[in-house]
Amino acid sequence: MSSPNVLIIDDEINLTRSLAFTLRQAGMECQEAHNGHIGCKIAQREAPDIVLLDVRMPGMGGLEVLDWFSAELPEVPVIMMSALDDTQDAVTAIKMGAVDYVSKPFDVDELILLLNETETRRQLESEVRYLREQSIEFDFIGGYSGITRLRQEIAAIAASNAQTIFLSGETGVGKAVVARELHRRGSGLEAPFVEVNCATLPVNRIDAELFGAERGNGAISRTRGLVEIADGGTLFLDEIGEMPVEVQSKLLHFLETRSYRVSGSSREHYADVRVIAATNKDLAAAVTDGTFRQDLFFRLNGVPIAIPPLREREKDVELLAAHFAVKYARSSAVTPIGFDKSTREFFRSYDWPGNVRELKNLVERLSILYPGKTVTADLLPAEIKSVEPKPALSIEQSMENVERDLIRDALMRCKGKKGLAADRLGISRHALKRKMQRLGLA
Structure with missing residues (x-):
């Protein structure tokens, strides 16, 4: 500064x-x-x-x-x-x-x-x-290379005709924010955006919730499903890894044909819907243990977007904290809080297991307790300060992070095809496989 x-x-x-x-x-x-x-x-x-x-x-x-x-x-x-x-x-x-x-x-x-x-x-x-x-989504501001790439991907994919998009990332990284930004840039604010958390849908009603139900089939009157409500816009399926296997086949059919049948009816319905699915689970592992269909996984993973965790965005944390402070101050008509040097240093060293959501909640809490003040490290909550700060990265660890980013980027651009990704990186397929195993990407 x-x-x-x-x-x-x-x-x-x-x-x-x-x-x-x-x-x-x-x-x-x-x-x-x-x-x-x-x-x-x-x-x-x-x-x-x-x-x-x-x-x-x-x-x-x-x-x-x-x-x-x-x-x-x-x-x-x-x-x-x-x-x-x-x-x-x-x-x-x-x-x-x-x-x-x-x-x-x-x-x-x-x-x-x-x-x-x-x-x-x-x-x-x-x-x-x-x-x-510049109309850039605030949760993805900053100079970290992964976020710059993410903004570029959002703009390109939103403008494309991709109808199925898959978001992966840890809890709290902002998958719902990315989904809304894809919708805003692609369909526009006037089109419907329907968000559903698959983990909260009742198992015995998930089919009817998604695709609707005719009167008499467990419903007093005909029930419109979320797919029908989202027609012309976006259906965001969060926590897709929690969807019961028995419903996955019907979702796969809809993704391939954009047609579906209302529960209790034999008539085909159609919906022009962009489907965005998200999870913090390893779906490839779920396929292996039989809790997720392999064909549905491949269908969802056609246009993948990987959202980086906050701990990899050390230089962006301070900017995000300032944004959330200003945002809270505006909504509450108070003066924004500031952060002294000790607090900013703590923010950079903390591991942020709850990612952007954790940072946002912390800034809101501090804004309520100390409006208009400069927050010093001693004012941070005890449960945050009690966590051991992450050690400084060695040169070898920093190089590994760069290498890991490059491999992830190549795999994403090549839709998971290791041979093409290896060619893009200028190494052999076997060398790529060894690197992925060493970096924990296999």
Whole structure:
């Protein structure tokens, strides 16, 4: 993160000049204004990164200046400066949108730390805004190569005529988010999106739930199935690995023909539906133990998308945390929380077994407990801090991760065909097989 350009607005000339000198020595750029009107003009012309604003000034007072910033430059964070007897005004300023306040006389080292943390948060929020303008799904923002590839895959597959898509990944990585993004880009928001968790459907009713039932066949009146409801849009089958074997054959028939029979009827119905299936299970292992049909697995796996776990996206965690903080603050009309250096370091070292969902829930919890505050590592929940941080990767482990990503990518692009994947990687099929065994991909 780069050093901020700070605008100091304070009528105390000596204090302003002294503070500006100190901040410049700390590597920051500084501009000075000795009344509110001049401060607003400089801000309009120079667009500072952060504003240090005195609460009490003659003429245009600090709260009036803050109100101007809220209307004209809402993306510029404002930190209030107040004398000890002006604390109530500072609290009012926080409610009006100031990100923080410091009391005079203040500790310069603490102020520099606050400015750097505010700048870190500002830059992260700026990137979030940019990604929002680009219509990029927020749970998949970041620079990790696997996420860049995932965004490209989503765009390409959504625009294709692929009617069956298979999502795999651990619990909490965002499979439902990917499904909705595929739907939004492919069918549009007006088309129906029907989500069903196969693990929660009653076993004795799953056929009727999916394909409908005629009156008298366990139903008082004709029941529309989820496939019919999703006609013209997307049917998202989450936890597909939990679907009973006896229903899998009927789903396979529908995927191959887009036709189905309502329970209790002999008439064929048709539905133009894009089916997206997802699981955190190893379906290949389920095929081996007989709990999942092999032909259905092959049919589902035609267009696979593998979603990486959060622990492989170390550099993206901080950006995601900032996004969730801003998102919660917007929905609750509060000031977003920030994260100090110790917290950010913990985020990068933590293993995130619950993936993006765990991070999102944690940020929401912290936002409720410490609205508008900078969260330090000691404020993190005990159950999180008690988990041993993951050790730093050696060069060999880092290279293995890169190799693993390359092989996964080649297999995905070659639809699981190892011979073609080996050719793509420029190695023999036997060499690929040995690498996959060594990397735990076999």
